[in-house]
Amino acid sequence: MSSSKQQILAAVRRSLRREQPDEATRAELEQRLGAPHANLVPQRAQVSHAEQLDMMESMLKELSATVVRLDSEAQVPQAVADYLKNENLPPQVRMAPRDDLRQLPWDGQPLLEIAEGIAAAEDATSVTGAFAGIAETGTLMMASGPEAPVTLNFLPENHVVVLRASQVTGTYEEAWVRLRQEVGPGKMPRAVNMITGPSRTGDIEQTILLGAHGPRRLHVLLVDDRDTAAG
């Protein structure tokens, strides 16, 4: 294999009509890789945080996702139960194994069955957190890890996401900065899923339909945590 590598790199250099990049070029390239900078960033989402929250909500709705805004985390269990009831779904959820979700007042919903862990084929609804919300296009960013299994984002037909207002940014670039702060420069979680609305397909006569293979419904609980974040 390594001989193929040498052969390919040699062919590339022959076409570029040079040997290795010279010292100065190499230093420049290292600099570019090591200190990433934003390119042109559209104006659209460079607005106040309150406006970003509104944009996040309206973009999600435009994508056929549903959004409920909550004043506090404590309202999440009730909101999940209401959603399942309204959509006629069984009162069972597969929840991401994370403390901030676990600590919510679920005991107020005695009819709701909660299991934690990765998604199984028969799970109808998952409840997860998010790493960020990106207002520019209403995109949810999920960073995989022990508290955020990837299967929860894709296998169940219904995906409920608890998104905190403090997690909402304007642009993708801001989310990358936050991610690097979290995992370290040049590193990545195993999977980063940027989710923009429910699963869809246009493969049959260009008719757009939801729920091709991933979730048919995406429901976002947008929780106002800004006071607690400040205090």
Add this chain to the structure above:
Amino acid sequence: MQSTSHAFKDNARAALANQTLQKAMKHVKSGFIDKRAKARARLPEFDALRDEARDIKNHTLANLDFYLERYEEKVTASGGEVHWTATAEDAVKAVLDICRRVDAKVVTKGKSMISEEIALNQAMEDAGLDVVETDLGEYIIQLRKEPPSHIIAPAVHLTKEQVEADFRHHHQELPSERQLSEPVQLVAEARQMLRRRFLEADVGITGANFLVAETGTSIIVTNEGNGDLTQTLPRVHIVVASLEKVVPNLEDATTILRVLARSATGQEFSSYTTLSTGPRRPEDLDGPEEYHVILLDNGRSNMLGGDFQDMLRCIRCGACMNHCPVYHAVGGHAYGWVYPGPMGSVLTPNLIGVDEAGHLPNASTFCGRCEAVCPMRIPLPKMMRHWREREFERHLSPPAVRIGLGLWAFLARRPKLYHFVTGWQARLLARFGRARGRFDALPLARGWTKHRDFPAPEGKTFQQLWAERQESQAKGKSAS
């Protein structure tokens, strides 16, 4: 896949006569174009982003060796493995070796044009593997044993009636009296049938829209979520990607992503943009145990530094074919290989040779729409002209074209003679055509007059009219 590009003319003729195809192709014309235009109008920076996207790729290509090496280092550091492969055969072999080593039986696939390019499915099936395409369009054409006819909408050449017939034929285990005439029923049935396959797969294969040198990450963009199930559930994830997919940083991928979906489907962003870096971590609860990248050259290093380098910026969005009148008329299969439309006319001769695909660059009216919409600002018509020149040099064009062009070249190098001859022709044609104002048959121009009339000239050449106009304008100016 076996190419029929050499038979483009016959393919095109058959396509034009195919009523079902013509019915299906109507959706392309109406759907994609409006949606892209709306998305563009909604983002004032769209065209400036296209410039940046072009510059990012140009920078990367100029330093491709550096970025590829850094990319590999990062993949290795995250526990994955890069397999460098020079040819399609090498790439196929690398995939088969992995499948054999892990004793794979069922392999799921996310839509990947590169795997079509290297004819991976056929090779895997020959090796006894059960290969399942999971993108709805790809699934449909796999059932039909057809190649894709569009790079982002592989089954765009089919009507829902055809899909219904295929599903009824292949899903015999389902009740025969079920309702299946609406797209929503077809999508639900495909979801149900494929769910089981996702869960039993041993290996998942995807392509990549980008490889990020900064982090050793591969990125796929899908709408259905099939690519994600393909790469998350099996024990092994194999990414097949060609060299030019690499970009330096996450920010660079982001800039190009901002123009990708808008150009392709007119969405602001595709439903799922997924970044994968290495295999499952020790503390993870799901994800593949092995992560491999088949990094494929297959002609790319050759295109670098030459007339066709710009084509390496292509992000496979499909906008050029969505806006191409020739593609609208004949569909994707007429082009005879994996990549149809204007991008295919440029790329295919590079990949399978001008002898086989030399006709494709002629499948253009040079209307320029492809270049006008290409998010990566690839000068497609210019490159098609490069191919035509080469075809001419290599004496691959027919004698009538060669003699005609030779005569024209002789005249064009002698301006006085040229003016004399064209002026004489214009007068002659004007005299003969005066009665009706047009010709329905002309010697040497039957290719034109067979399908439409040739308008009779007014009796003067363009150059003569131009000279007169300049003169009268000059007079008008000096008078005022």
